[in-house]
Amino acid sequence: MTPQSTMLFSPALISSTVQAQLPEGYLMRPLEFADYSKGYYDCLAGLTVVGEISEEAFQETFEKMKRCDGVYHVVVIEDLVQARIVATGTLVVEQKFLRGCAKAGHIEDIVVHDSQRGKKFGIRLIDQLKHIGTEVGCYKLLLTCSEGNEPFYEKSGFQRKDLHMAQYLNKPTSASSSQQQQQQPQTVQLESLPVQQQQQPSQAGQEPLATSATSTTCVVPVSTDLGSTAVTSQLLEISNAITTVNYADSTDNHTVSSNNSSPVPSSQSRNGHGVPLAALRASMESIYVN
Structure with missing residues (x-):
């Protein structure tokens, strides 16, 4: 035995x-x-x-x-x-x-x-x-x-009782996902209308630009040392300065329409996120220089 x-x-x-x-x-x-x-x-x-x-x-x-x-x-x-x-x-x-x-x-x-x-x-x-x-x-x-x-x-005496549910928990196969999350900059998101579409960044390190029918939501990196009120007030200036963003292709052919002007070449008017340089410069100087 x-x-x-x-x-x-x-x-x-x-x-x-x-x-x-x-x-x-x-x-x-x-x-x-x-x-x-x-x-x-x-x-x-x-x-x-x-x-x-x-x-x-x-x-x-x-x-x-x-x-x-x-x-x-x-x-x-x-x-x-x-x-x-x-x-x-x-x-x-x-x-x-x-x-x-x-x-x-x-x-x-x-x-x-x-x-x-x-x-x-x-x-x-x-x-x-x-x-x-x-x-x-x-x-x-x-x-x-x-x-x-x-x-x-x-036949063995069992009977149906309640409802069985299941959720399978899959462990990450690598540390890449957690590392990727740690490398992303802290952001503040401003939204004036429900986002209908999320545009993917064309280059690594760029934050996406979310657009709605009549307004634009910008997601930009901010310093963790700033107060939330100061950051929000300055970024609102950037968000309000933009009304429409048109993506011609995945290269640098974006055009931006502001409230009082017609589209102009992007190399002279905006940064990689479609933010007018004048508005961005004034806002960022007041945040980071002072």
Whole structure:
């Protein structure tokens, strides 16, 4: 017999009644260290994406689960002749504060290898996990399934309850996104009307110019040493000086119309953001020179 120390949880939780219902040559038991080399991941691959898992990573995860005594109960069915795992299911026990500090059981990862279908291993796994839930004191069992599998679980006594929702949290693949955020200058955004379109900057380091039908919102870098009131009052002068911005192409062919003048060559009238140089010079001098 396999030493209990290499099992994920105590084999005493395995129901002899459920074991007796398995075909001859099959054993239901807790997950073991050695199951990595017995096709455990081949079995799981019938459920979802597994990924490349080394034996070291498997054993490390196994030990983490085992240290959470009474929480993780991964059950497997082994084909003793082939020494292969052919079915598996998991019960995760959640400790709560409500209902007198009760426990709830979550049934997860029920899968039967394609070569073993028709032997009712799925039903036996559910029966075994229900047995464990009862033994450890769970007041309810929960699981998530597709609508196509709903009749299967209804046969085991489950019924539809509430609505299940999920959100997958993806970790950044690199530090580039956080570095990019740190490199962006602090900005003050002025908006006179709801922005309808956001123009992308043509060069790295330029802030975009957001335009509406009759006015322009400028986003410009500002010093963190300035008071917000002084910055806002000066930038308002810039925002009010512009009414229309037309982008001819992605090069330096922008034209700007102010309230009292017709378009003039951009090289003589505006900076890279489409801001009139006269207004920009007067405003920036009062902010940065004084």
